[in-house]
Amino acid sequence: MPTLDRQDDVFILDIGAGENRFHPDWIASVNAALDEVEQAGEARALVTAATGKFFSNGLDLDWLGAHPDQYQPYVVSVHDLFARLLALPVITVAALQGHTFAAGAMLSLAHDFRVMRADRGYWCLPEADIDIPFTRGMSALIQARLTAPAAHEAMTTARRYGAPDALAAGIVDRAVDEESVRRTAVQLAAAQAGKAGPTLGTIKARMYAPVLDTLRDRDNPLG
DSSP: OOEEEEETTEEEEEOOSSOOOBOHHHHHHHHHHHHHHHHSOSSOEEEEEOOSSEEEOOBOHHHHHHOGGGHHHHHHHHHHHHHHHHTOSSEEEEEEOSEEETHHHHHHHTSSEEEEESSSOOEEOOHHHHTOOOOHHHHHHHHHHSOHHHHHHHHHHOOEEOHHHHHHTTSOSEEEOGGGHHHHHHHHHHTTGGGOSHHHHHHHHHHTHHHHHHHTOSSSTTO
16 A cells, blocks of 8 residues: 655655555545645655556556446546646656556656656556547546647557657656666655745646646546
8 A cells, every 4th residue: 555755855655566556445545645745834745656567557447347336436536636636736756667557657647747767667548459538537637748749649559658758758757777766756856845835736726727627527527
C-alpha cells in the first residue's frame, strides 16, 4: 500500500512495489496521504514514486470484473483523484522508475512534472489496443497536458514510449539513469516548494478549469 515520507520540504508518496493498480483501498490510501500534504501548511512539494518494475499499471481490472455494479462510482473515484492531483496547491513531480501504463500514465500527467528512467520502462496509453475507450474526463486530462500531436499519437496508436522518445514528445521533462530518478524528482520539487499555497492552487484551478469540470462531472462520468 502507498506510504508517505518527508525529506525536508518534499513529501515523498511511494505508491507501492507491485503493479500499483487503482484498487479502491489504494485510492483511499493515496487520498489520505494527499490530505496530509494539503494540511501541512508550510513550504512543501510532492514527489510521487514507486518501487520495482512498475510505476503503475492503471485501473484494477480484476476488481472491476468482480464488482461490475460498482463501475460508475469507481470511475468517479479515479476521476476525483486525477482532479485532486491536477489542482493540488503544491508543485508535484512523478518519478517514473518503471512501466507507466493506462490510468497510471494519466496519473503521471496529473502531476506538474515527470522524471523517467532513461534505459528501461515504457510510458503508454494502451486503450486503443485493449478496447477500452477513454472517458471524457480522461481525454480532457491527456489533451490538456500533452501537445496535440503527442496526444493524438499516444491515444490513437497505443505507442509505447521509451524515455528518449517520451522526452522528445514532451510527455516527460527529464530522462535520467535509474539511480537518479527519485533524486532528480526530489530536487525539482524542492526548488519549487516555496510556491505552495492558495495562490498556486488558484492558478492551477483556473488554468485547468474545463478539465476539472469534466473530471468532476458526476452526472455523466462515463460519457
